[in-house]
Amino acid sequence: MGTFIQLVVDGLSTGSIYAALALAIVLVNQATGLINFAQGGMAVLSAYTAYAFLQLGLPLIVAILVAVVISFLMGAVIERLLVRRFEGGDPDTAVVVTIGLLTLVTGISAVLWGYNNLAFPSLFPLTSVEILGAVVSVRSLATTVTIVAIMVVLQVLFLRTKLGLALRAVADNPGSAAFSGLPVGRLLMVGWGLAAVLGAIAGVLVAPQLTLTPGMLDTALVYALAAVILGGLSSPIGCVVAASAIGVLENLVAVYVPLIGHDLKIAVPFVLIFVILVIRPQGLFGRKVVVRV
Amino acid sequence: MPAMSSVLANKSTRVILIAVVAIALVVAPLILPAFTNQTLVRIGVYAVAVLGLNIVMGYTGQVNLGQIFFVGLGAYVTAYGVNHDWNIILVFVAACVVPGLVGLLVALAAARLGGLAIAMVTIALPIVGVPLAKRLDEFTGGSQGTSARFTDAPDWSGLYNDQWQFYIVLLVTAAAFLLGRSLVRGKYGRAFGVVRENEAVAASMGISPYRTKVLAFTVASIFGGASGFLYLAAVQYTSPETLSFGHSISLVAAMVIGGAGSIAGALIGGAYYVFVPQLTNAIDPNLTTISQGAILLVVLFLLPQGLVSLPRVVRRLFRRRTSRSSLPGNPPQNSPVHQPATDAAREGLEKTERQDRS
Amino acid sequence: MKIRNKPDGVLGIVAMASIIALSLSGCARDGAGQGNGSGSSPGITDTAITLGVTTPLSGPTAGPGTCTVAGLAAYFGSVNAAGGVEFGDGKTRTVDIKSYDDAYDPQKALSNFQQMVSDGVFAVTSGLGTPTNRAFREAAISQQVPQVLVMTGDPLFSDREESPWQLGFVPIYENEGAAFGKLLAESDAQHKVAILSQNDDYGKGYVAGFKEAIGGAANVSVVGELTYEATDTSVDAQLTQLAASGADVFFNAMSITPLVISSLQKAQQIGWTPSWFLPSNTSSPTAILQPGGAGAYPGIYSVSFSKAPQSPAFAQDADVVKFLADLKQYGNYPDMPAFPHCMWSYMVGATLEEAFKNMTEPTRENFMTALRDIKGLQAPLMLEGTAVDTTTDGQPAVSTVLVQKYDGRGYGTVENFG
Numbered sequence A: 001m002g003t004f005i006q007l008v009v010d011g012l013s014t015g016s017i018y019a020a021l022a023l024a025i026v027l028v029n030q031a032t033g034l035i036n037f038a039q040g041g042m043a044v045l046s047a048y049t050a051y052a053f054l055q056l057g058l059p060l061i062v063a064i065l066v067a068v069v070i071s072f073l074m075g076a077v078i079e080r081l082l083v084r085r086f087e088g089g090d091p092d093t094a095v096v097v098t099i100g101l102l103t104l105v106t107g108i109s110a111v112l113w114g115y116n117n118l119a120f121p122s123l124f125p126l127t128s129v130e131i132l133g134a135v136v137s138v139r140s141l142a143t144t145v146t147i148v149a150i151m152v153v154l155q156v157l158f159l160r161t162k163l164g165l166a167l168r169a170v171a172d173n174p175g176s177a178a179f180s181g182l183p184v185g186r187l188l189m190v191g192w193g194l195a196a197v198l199g200a201i202a203g204v205l206v207a208p209q210l211t212l213t214p215g216m217l218d219t220a221l222v223y224a225l226a227a228v229i230l231g232g233l234s235s236p237i238g239c240v241v242a243a244s245a246i247g248v249l250e251n252l253v254a255v256y257v258p259l260i261g262h263d264l265k266i267a268v269p270f271v272l273i274f275v276i277l278v279i280r281p282q283g284l285f286g287r288k289v290v291v292r293v
Numbered sequence B: 001m002p003a004m005s006s007v008l009a010n011k012s013t014r015v016i017l018i019a020v021v022a023i024a025l026v027v028a029p030l031i032l033p034a035f036t037n038q039t040l041v042r043i044g045v046y047a048v049a050v051l052g053l054n055i056v057m058g059y060t061g062q063v064n065l066g067q068i069f070f071v072g073l074g075a076y077v078t079a080y081g082v083n084h085d086w087n088i089i090l091v092f093v094a095a096c097v098v099p100g101l102v103g104l105l106v107a108l109a110a111a112r113l114g115g116l117a118i119a120m121v122t123i124a125l126p127i128v129g130v131p132l133a134k135r136l137d138e139f140t141g142g143s144q145g146t147s148a149r150f151t152d153a154p155d156w157s158g159l160y161n162d163q164w165q166f167y168i169v170l171l172v173t174a175a176a177f178l179l180g181r182s183l184v185r186g187k188y189g190r191a192f193g194v195v196r197e198n199e200a201v202a203a204s205m206g207i208s209p210y211r212t213k214v215l216a217f218t219v220a221s222i223f224g225g226a227s228g229f230l231y232l233a234a235v236q237y238t239s240p241e242t243l244s245f246g247h248s249i250s251l252v253a254a255m256v257i258g259g260a261g262s263i264a265g266a267l268i269g270g271a272y273y274v275f276v277p278q279l280t281n282a283i284d285p286n287l288t289t290i291s292q293g294a295i296l297l298v299v300l301f302l303l304p305q306g307l308v309s310l311p312r313v314v315r316r317l318f319r320r321r322t323s324r325s326s327l328p329g330n331p332p333q334n335s336p337v338h339q340p341a342t343d344a345a346r347e348g349l350e351k352t353e354r355q356d357r358s
Numbered sequence C: 001m002k003i004r005n006k007p008d009g010v011l012g013i014v015a016m017a018s019i020i021a022l023s024l025s026g027c028a029r030d031g032a033g034q035g036n037g038s039g040s041s042p043g044i045t046d047t048a049i050t051l052g053v054t055t056p057l058s059g060p061t062a063g064p065g066t067c068t069v070a071g072l073a074a075y076f077g078s079v080n081a082a083g084g085v086e087f088g089d090g091k092t093r094t095v096d097i098k099s100y101d102d103a104y105d106p107q108k109a110l111s112n113f114q115q116m117v118s119d120g121v122f123a124v125t126s127g128l129g130t131p132t133n134r135a136f137r138e139a140a141i142s143q144q145v146p147q148v149l150v151m152t153g154d155p156l157f158s159d160r161e162e163s164p165w166q167l168g169f170v171p172i173y174e175n176e177g178a179a180f181g182k183l184l185a186e187s188d189a190q191h192k193v194a195i196l197s198q199n200d201d202y203g204k205g206y207v208a209g210f211k212e213a214i215g216g217a218a219n220v221s222v223v224g225e226l227t228y229e230a231t232d233t234s235v236d237a238q239l240t241q242l243a244a245s246g247a248d249v250f251f252n253a254m255s256i257t258p259l260v261i262s263s264l265q266k267a268q269q270i271g272w273t274p275s276w277f278l279p280s281n282t283s284s285p286t287a288i289l290q291p292g293g294a295g296a297y298p299g300i301y302s303v304s305f306s307k308a309p310q311s312p313a314f315a316q317d318a319d320v321v322k323f324l325a326d327l328k329q330y331g332n333y334p335d336m337p338a339f340p341h342c343m344w345s346y347m348v349g350a351t352l353e354e355a356f357k358n359m360t361e362p363t364r365e366n367f368m369t370a371l372r373d374i375k376g377l378q379a380p381l382m383l384e385g386t387a388v389d390t391t392t393d394g395q396p397a398v399s400t401v402l403v404q405k406y407d408g409r410g411y412g413t414v415e416n417f418g
Helices: A002-032 A039-055 A060-081 A091-113 A138-160 A162-172 A174-179 A184-210 A218-231 A236-256 A267-279 B002-009 B011-031 B034-059 B067-083 B088-110 B115-135 B161-185 B187-197 B199-204 B209-235 B245-258 B263-283 B285-302 B307-322 B336-354 C007-023 C062-081 C106-119 C130-135 C137-143 C173-185 C201-213 C236-243 C257-269 C285-292 C318-329 C341-357 C364-371
Strands: A128-131 A134-137 C048-055 C092-101 C123-125 C147-150 C166-168 C191-198 C220-228 C249-253 C275-278 C300-304 C375-377 C402-406 C411-413
Touching (some): A039 A091, A134 A138, A134 C257, A174 A184, A184 C257, A218 A236, A218 A267, A236 C236, B011 B161, B034 B067, B034 B161, B034 B187, B034 B209, B034 C106, B067 B115, B245 B285, B263 C092, B263 C106, B285 C092, C048 C062, C062 C092, C106 C137, C173 C220, C191 C236, C249 C257
Parallel strands (some): C048 C123
């Protein structure tokens, strides 16, 4: 029983890594209608930026805040100078552009900081606490709490604020959003900027555990995408629930279903996606999209 | 330029041109240096994979992030067959049929889903494929991979290995492209296009979107398998790294860069997939990631319709130069610097979607 | 659906043809052949010899990959600056290194090999990776191009009959696992061992060597055995599961730096403090053990044949000082190396230099003969008690390893467990 609870707790803490990135993907998708493959790479670059300011002698929290501001600008500039050209065009092309962006950003991180694993300090201590007989570090706990807080903020942003509604309107239909007087261009930049901020926070949250490397979030990106699709593209809550579920289920299946084991546990989220999407095409928490002819 | 177009459009000229290209392709390996032949062989390998991807993604509009899985499966089937002394024709058939069947099974389930969901189901193929290939080490050789040499030039031919491989790959690649071309220009090609544009309209025209998607997906898997056969002909070794997810993403990038919805684009995409790593290695082997990203973005920024649209964009630029006065209204959000390319691409949009299908 | 669109396809092919034409620049078939009229092999002149390295310089394995080039470039950069190597035929040559990125992709490794042949490289060396080296092994044999001192513990590369033009450099994985197994089997106490290994030939090799070494020992039993994938972000579940087995020794054949650090942290969090075994490439005191809080465990054991530049014990060592200076000046690698591959490829340089000194003819055949005849070479950075020996069939250039124990700052060689 102790092992079982420990596995669940471990799964939740792994899931929080996926959730952090998944939230950024949801945000950019809600704001621009795109899936951004570069989200992980941009988050890593943000974490490196924080690291660079840390090296300059700034306190950790200040370095992170500076990196967050720079990330907002970076996101907005990337949208304006690069992604804008592909808005409204073939969506495949736009996705490939974000793939190119991922490659470029990863390359930039590698050139500036190399491929060595860099130790990134954590905001939270590594001491552990016991919950229901399971041991969990304060760091994982605090990471999870931060992510849940971000999730709530996002949920409120999208459903309760004018900015959120405007962002969604632009993503849904840029043409009619422009007709109703929304500053479409600026909103798109804000959407990308906010997603980059979220990415930056995700990056500095998970960097202490994964250590900084240019490809730090490559595997997490796949899981984050799975969580986003599973939870429903439009729902921050959904993707956090999905990410946690993936983390926990993977662990349980790996340990208790020997046929699958630790090597094939990565199949679990995808089988889950498949089953759930056949039943509920819009994902666990997603809004149903009505296709107009 | 228009004069040139009409010359090219002339039927007998085209026949002659095709004949010249065919003869050039047959003679070329005899005079080209080995490394060029080897490069052309690899282009053939990936051109076939990109062609399959183009059929399901470019023509039918279904995102497929799992194409490399079928390439890897084809390669493993080929290795298994060769190492068990199957007849080479049988090996080739198996390398196409097995991935085709797996593709069919996946498609039967996945084609019910739309949009991003289908993307996630296809992403799962290479991601689960890698550990699966390690697990099934009786068939795959596990993480050490498996070698199979069957494309060394036989003594009677008097050819070098690279020349012999060139002819094998040329044969399969040419057949695949002719097949692909007639597929997308025929009845099924039109069905693909309608499903891509609007599934509801397709249904109202009596075209089943589900069956059309399954067909496109299966055809793509078969081409992937054929590409896997060629992979083993060229590389003579395969391991779980062959089907790693990153390569699948690179294939999608190559397809879009070459030109989605274009047969020639698939060939260019294959060339891009092979050339760019070589080029970036030549620039600076320590900067390959950054230069690959930059090249991809620059190409797409200048040619959003892919490299295949280059001649059209160039032609349009020429026409613009000669009749500068008749510019259409400027779209407000674009900076004037990029004006010509943007307009060309914009106008190219409707054309690309129809190209090679008329 | 207009006819006028058709020429686009043709024009596309013309564009394609011109792309191909661009690629034809330079190379000709005679450059690719085996040897030429003058009797010397490609890639060697009276004043210079060119070596090629294909290794991951991008992607997840780029960290160690970059090191395999940096160490080699550092060694020969320093040698060239001193005038070059005096070969056995009396001529002094400088050594040029050409590196190629394969991103750990077998297909790209083969492509790089073909490019090297076309670029006139004398021998391929130092590259990291089992699948990538295997991808062009047979091509190297059929073209008779040396593929030597490569960084893989795959025994195939040291089998002379199977691989006449190959030689591995680092000890085969089995040797490292066996060295620790032997230590444990000779211990007086009873031991329960939990095993975690990477799900590939790297992990399997370690485990196979270890199990063989403890085969006859009555005092050692394996109570848990799991694997993980090199791409995993976390191995918490495996550790939780293994901790429940109550093992007092943890054999962790893991090659991923952040996973080793988080394993060290996780195990002590859940109250499991066994003695650890870690492989030679993931046991760096500064990069792994300190951030992992290794002091909490009764013992961290590893195997090595190279001095650790991070270790205070070697801070003043002449080899280490020169190595770090060379690495900075010629290897384009200013940091303290976090991967042992930097040291290993430096030793590869020394081994190659030894072979060059004994080469009496500028041919690849002669080079292979000279390379296979090195015994008792104490390359710079090698630990006391280890040496390069290329004369034993089935063994790579380095086959002896010493078991070491972490002492809180660096490592010391140990004879007994505990």
